[in-house]
Amino acid sequence: MSLRQLVAFAQENFGALSDAPGLDDMGDASKIDVPSPNFRPRSPHWIGPTADRDLPFDGSHQWRIEGPIDPQEPPPEVERFGMDALAFWVPFHFYRQRWGIYIRTSGVLYLAEVLKGGGLLPGDEEYCDLAEDILLKHERMHAMIEIACTRAEMVGWRSLYQPYFADPEAWEHEEALANAQGIRWTVPDDKPQVRARAEAWMRLQGPGYRDFGKFLDSRKFSRGVDRAAHLMLKPLPPPVPKASAPSKTFLFYEGTRYNIPKKRINDLPASHATILRPFPKQFGIQVLVHSNDHPPPHIHIQMPPGGSETKYIWPDLIPMKNENPLSAGGEKNLEHYLKLHEAEIEERIRRVYGTTLLTRTVRTHRANVEAE
Numbered sequence: 001m002s003l004r005q006l007v008a009f010a011q012e013n014f015g016a017l018s019d020a021p022g023l024d025d026m027g028d029a030s031k032i033d034v035p036s037p038n039f040r041p042r043s044p045h046w047i048g049p050t051a052d053r054d055l056p057f058d059g060s061h062q063w064r065i066e067g068p069i070d071p072q073e074p075p076p077e078v079e080r081f082g083m084d085a086l087a088f089w090v091p092f093h094f095y096r097q098r099w100g101i102y103i104r105t106s107g108v109l110y111l112a113e114v115l116k117g118g119g120l121l122p123g124d125e126e127y128c129d130l131a132e133d134i135l136l137k138h139e140r141m142h143a144m145i146e147i148a149c150t151r152a153e154m155v156g157w158r159s160l161y162q163p164y165f166a167d168p169e170a171w172e173h174e175e176a177l178a179n180a181q182g183i184r185w186t187v188p189d190d191k192p193q194v195r196a197r198a199e200a201w202m203r204l205q206g207p208g209y210r211d212f213g214k215f216l217d218s219r220k221f222s223r224g225v226d227r228a229a230h231l232m233l234k235p236l237p238p239p240v241p242k243a244s245a246p247s248k249t250f251l252f253y254e255g256t257r258y259n260i261p262k263k264r265i266n267d268l269p270a271s272h273a274t275i276l277r278p279f280p281k282q283f284g285i286q287v288l289v290h291s292n293d294h295p296p297p298h299i300h301i302q303m304p305p306g307g308s309e310t311k312y313i314w315p316d317l318i319p320m321k322n323e324n325p326l327s328a329g330g331e332k333n334l335e336h337y338l339k340l341h342e343a344e345i346e347e348r349i350r351r352v353y354g355t356t357l358l359t360r361t362v363r364t365h366r367a368n369v370e371a372e
């Protein structure tokens with residue numbers, strides 16, 4: 001069964017969607033009235049309608065640090081909800097449309113600083129990648145729990161995810177498993193100090209989250225999954241089936257093959273930490289626009305793609321200060337490139353800088369050039 005079919009079954013038969021419009025329709029996701037016990041974190045306001053802030057997860061959209069990063073302020077409630085203050089799983093039982101995993105870019109930088117034990121500098125992108133991977137694995141555990149509940153609902157023909165969601169014991173157990181999942185295979189063995197910093201940070205979190213240490217061992221983690229299955233099957237009439245290897249595989253591990261929807265939410269202000277957003281490779285050139293680059297508005301030009309890089313002010317197309325100009329052949333190739341992609345690049349630039357800033361900085365730059 002595909003993930004789409006499984007989600008449709010859950011929503012049509014056991015979802016709580018009548019008072020929960022899709023996040024696409026809400027300006028403030030925190031006001032959506034879904035089953036949300038006060039011990040669980042609510043769907044955060046930073047999700048909401050995010051078309052202009054969604055950044056893909058793929059190998060070409062990579063982290064880049066181009067200068068010192070200001071220390072990140074701890075997000076609200078991070079001491080209580082840990083990972084779920086930096087990323088979030090939006091359940092498909094409650095949200096018809098924008099369900100899935102959401103990772104906030106400011107959360108990645110905050111956790112990257114925790115892992116490094118200090119401020120981020122150029123060359124520290126590995127900490128951003130590691131932090132993002134930890135957050136993804138934590139939230140994927142939440143996804144696996146909901147998928148397992150749905151598979152059990154299909155067999156038992158009874159609502160299981162909603163009562164499980166409202167059970168504080170089940171929630172604390174799930175968070176402990178999710179935190180353990182986040183670091184068990186993520187932090188390399190040759191980085192014990194990074195692992196120690198991650199675990200020390202988790203121990204300061206709220207109930208459930210701080211209990212991850214119970215499940216770091218593979219055998220104990222497996223027993224923890226057994227316990228999660230028992231907690232979700234409690235509403236079934238007695239005798240509640242015990243979690244066996246086949247049932248655990250059916251409920252949990254079959255779900256690992258699903259491609260869970262996931263998005264980065266770019267909530268960072270202009271800074272030296274961005275995510276590359278590449279345009280196609282053509283004419284021996286590739287143009288990149290960063291997700292939240294610093295002014296003045298500019299593009300990054302790689303020639304050849306993946307090779308040396310220079311920055312050109314947009315839309316004047318002249319090198320930024322201290323940047324190397326393209327050769328005459330490179331300028332000609334850029335001209336051909338822009339005939340195909342100028343409109344898309346202009347739209348991306350406006351999303352990053354905003355129309356007002358783009359207009360103001362261009363006018364200022366041109367005035368300075370004329371004065372010289």
